[in-house]
Amino acid sequence: MRIGIFTDTYPPFINGVSTSICMLEKALKKKGHQVFIVTVNPENMSYKYENYDHIIRIPGIPIGIYDYRLTGIYPIRAINKIKKWNLDVIHSHTEFGVGTFARIMAKQLDIPLIHTYHTMYEDYVHYITKGHFDKSSKKIVEYLTKFYCDKTASELIVPSKKTYDLFKEKYKFERNVHIVPTGIDVDRFYREKLKIDEMNTIKKELGIKPEDFIIIYVGRLAKEKSVEALLESHVEIIKKHPNCKLMIVGSGPDYEHFIDMSRNLGIANSVIFTNAIPWEDIPSYYGIADVFATASKTETQGLTVVEAMAASLPVICADDESFRDVVIHGLNGYLFKTKKQYRDCVDSIITDKELFHKMQRQARITADEHSLKYYAEKVLDVYRSAIEAKQNERKFIDKIKDVVKHGFDDHDEL
Numbered sequence: 544m545r546i547g548i549f550t551d552t553y554p555p556f557i558n559g560v561s562t563s564i565c566m567l568e569k570a571l572k573k574k575g576h577q578v579f580i581v582t583v584n585p586e587n588m589s590y591k592y593e594n595y596d597h598i599i600r601i602p603g604i605p606i607g608i609y610d611y612r613l614t615g616i617y618p619i620r621a622i623n624k625i626k627k628w629n630l631d632v633i634h635s636h637t638e639f640g641v642g643t644f645a646r647i648m649a650k651q652l653d654i655p656l657i658h659t660y661h662t663m664y665e666d667y668v669h670y671i672t673k674g675h676f677d678k679s680s681k682k683i684v685e686y687l688t689k690f691y692c693d694k695t696a697s698e699l700i701v702p703s704k705k706t707y708d709l710f711k712e713k714y715k716f717e718r719n720v721h722i723v724p725t726g727i728d729v730d731r732f733y734r735e736k737l738k739i740d741e742m743n744t745i746k747k748e749l750g751i752k753p754e755d756f757i758i759i760y761v762g763r764l765a766k767e768k769s770v771e772a773l774l775e776s777h778v779e780i781i782k783k784h785p786n787c788k789l790m791i792v793g794s795g796p797d798y799e800h801f802i803d804m805s806r807n808l809g810i811a812n813s814v815i816f817t818n819a820i821p822w823e824d825i826p827s828y829y830g831i832a833d834v835f836a837t838a839s840k841t842e843t844q845g846l847t848v849v850e851a852m853a854a855s856l857p858v859i860c861a862d863d864e865s866f867r868d869v870v871i872h873g874l875n876g877y878l879f880k881t882k883k884q885y886r887d888c889v890d891s892i893i894t895d896k897e898l899f900h901k902m903q904r905q906a907r908i909t910a911d912e913h914s915l916k917y918y919a920e921k922v923l924d925v926y927r928s929a930i931e932a933k934q935n936e937r938k939f940i941d942k943i944k945d946v947v948k949h950g951f952d953d954h955d956e957l
Contacts, residue, residue: 544576549645550636553582560661563725570919646695655929658696697929702844705864726918732853737830756787759832761847764795772838776882781813794819829854853910857902859888875905
């Protein structure tokens with residue numbers, strides 16, 4: 544199958560959507576399919592062609608939200624190359640910019656458009672409105688999302704039941720919605736695959752001692768991720784467990800704010816900020832940790848949770864529907880609703896070694912269920928459904944044209 548993936552974010556950008564697309568691309572290629580990428584040029588306002596023209600980078604302008612850039616919706620120079628790809632399906636991963644271009648190309652080429660909805664945009668409106676007109680802005684986001692996903696896509700993929708419920712219950716979406724959690728290249732996080740020397744070097748650089756118990760958070764440092772809750776809770780945690788350290792891996796618009804916050808709370812010596820880490824080095828950071836934690840309630844899935852589990856880390860997550868599909872409370876981790884519950888979860892894992900080791904084993908088992916193999920199979924099933932529906936649509940249209948031209952025969956059936 545020849546598959547075109549259209550996305551506003553792709554490496555070198557590092558974020559959840561970019562990771563998801565890389566995993567899909569790798570999984571599809573492993574199964575022998577050809578994958579072509581249409582994305583944004585992060586470097587300058589020019590076209591760029593890579594990997595023997597299998598990747599087209601379109602000029603885009605920064606929009607002030609992280610590293611995202613907005614492209615034109617009809618970049619003419621890319622069209623002829625895309626036509627030569629002879630695609631079977633187009634799979635879009637963004638609603639705007641490149642996503643709009645995907646919609647236009649799917650219509651022009653008369654091929655199915657599959658769309659994956661990654662981002663709960665209503666949770667990010669504040670970056671544009673700065674606190675003003677949030678209610679009306681969220682209604683606009685809802686309208687645009689419903690228009691793109693309902694009126695133009697042949698099939699819709701969402702990563703979790705939380706997102707499924709958004710479309711079915713809130714947006715009253717009538718078309719098919721397929722829940723396909725993003726697959727993870729779980730092997731690269733296995734502890735037995737990690738290099739001891741690299742992890743020891745990281746520990747030395749970060750001042751981590753052998754007796755330290757490390758809670759790790761991996762992700763963007765921004766308001767909606769609720770990192771404040773982890774920092775505030777850590778004030779009480781270190782009173783009982785002074786060798787417990789919180790390691791925050793990542794960067795973002797609130798990076799400096801959280802550093803200042805740790806100082807003001809008097810816990811700077813117990814909190815480690817690594818800043819942004821290259822994607823290929825992330826497994827080693829999971830490898831030096833003991834537990835993964837997140838208080839975020841704005842995820843559509845939470846890929847870092849699965850990554851942590853692949854590294855045999857018990858996870859402690861906010862009780863949000865995006866995590867309930869993966870975290871089994873008391874078996875491979877915990878779900879918490881309050882800061883006190885979070886602190887109690889940390890305490891139980893630190894003090895009960897038998898529980899800790901059981902959760903480690905169960906976390907690894909859970910992660911294996913999210914391997915690339917199963918991910919590719921589920922996505923390909925959606926592609927096949929869309930292709931079959933498009934073929935039936937063409938047959939129906941051809942039949943109508945034939946009837947209009949020649950009239951009904953006694954044996955004709957529509």
